Amino acid sequence: MDLTDETRQTPLTTSPIKLVAVDLDGTLLDRSKKVSERAAAAMKCLPGSGVKVVIASARPPRSVRAIYQELGLDTWQINYNGALIWDEPNQQPIFHRPMHPRLVRMMIERARDMFEEVLVSCEVLDKWYTDRDEHTYTTETGRLFKPDFVCDIGQICSQPITKLMLLGEPRIILQLESLLLEEFGGKVTILHTDEELLQIMDNRVSKAVALKKIATHYGVKPSEVMAIGDAPNDVGMLQFAGVAVAVANAHDVVKEVAHWIAPSNEEHGVHAALQRYGLCE
Numbered sequence: 001m002d003l004t005d006e007t008r009q010t011p012l013t014t015s016p017i018k019l020v021a022v023d024l025d026g027t028l029l030d031r032s033k034k035v036s037e038r039a040a041a042a043m044k045c046l047p048g049s050g051v052k053v054v055i056a057s058a059r060p061p062r063s064v065r066a067i068y069q070e071l072g073l074d075t076w077q078i079n080y081n082g083a084l085i086w087d088e089p090n091q092q093p094i095f096h097r098p099m100h101p102r103l104v105r106m107m108i109e110r111a112r113d114m115f116e117e118v119l120v121s122c123e124v125l126d127k128w129y130t131d132r133d134e135h136t137y138t139t140e141t142g143r144l145f146k147p148d149f150v151c152d153i154g155q156i157c158s159q160p161i162t163k164l165m166l167l168g169e170p171r172i173i174l175q176l177e178s179l180l181l182e183e184f185g186g187k188v189t190i191l192h193t194d195e196e197l198l199q200i201m202d203n204r205v206s207k208a209v210a211l212k213k214i215a216t217h218y219g220v221k222p223s224e225v226m227a228i229g230d231a232p233n234d235v236g237m238l239q240f241a242g243v244a245v246a247v248a249n250a251h252d253v254v255k256e257v258a259h260w261i262a263p264s265n266e267e268h269g270v271h272a273a274l275q276r277y278g279l280c281e
Helices: 037-044 061-070 101-114 140-144 170-184 207-217 232-240 252-257 269-276
Strands: 019-022 052-055 076-079 084-087 092-096 119-124 127-130 163-167 188-194 197-202 225-229 243-247 260-262
Touching: 019 207, 037 269, 052 061, 052 076, 061 076, 061 140, 076 207, 084 207, 092 207, 101 119, 101 163, 101 170, 163 170, 170 188, 170 197, 188 232, 207 225, 207 232, 225 232, 225 269, 232 243, 232 252, 243 252, 243 269, 260 269
Parallel strands: 019 052, 019 225, 225 243, 243 260
Antiparallel strands: 076 084, 084 092, 119 127, 119 163, 163 197, 188 197
């Protein structure tokens, strides 16, 4: 695909873009988990032009907060791949669709029956519960924060669970994915975007569903939305958006639904996309 400067600066949409939804890890953030100065400067200018910026991430609110503040945002955000829409300025949920605690306990028990060593983490709104404070395998959020509660599985599963994460050796996670899909696939969404991690949410949630709710709230039509992502869990929101952009490092299934392939997250891809569609210099 042609990525010349001339091509980048030619908007290809007839509708004005009024909302930009952007994934974090692998898209806006580089390998050091930072927003480049070029991308940050471009995104900070969007609200002044009347364009809403919406973060759409698998992360919990606490793990997005520093980036949200760095960009000077005041919008609702998508967390846990759409299981939560969070109002950061008011520190409150707008939409929350957790899993039934009995279902979560069944999945944990099934996973532990096969692999007793698998690590279990549960997110409830913005709180992290686990029964083992071990960090052999962890997430980016796990590197930044400590668990809020370390307690037994029965106590954890006494409440609805926003997101269940199972962590372990790649061979274990691969087998668990197959097992849990077969037994629970009709009830939950299972994402395997990292080889050492399974992310499990209610089967009715996605970034696309959450983005539709947010766009409606802000009075923005799908044709006026730009979505930028890199992973399979971004496909739905790219299909919803009038302008769909994949970064060059994106999974092939993401590139297939994109209207344009931007440079990679290491090469200021988000800035290039905003520039191409006339949203920044």
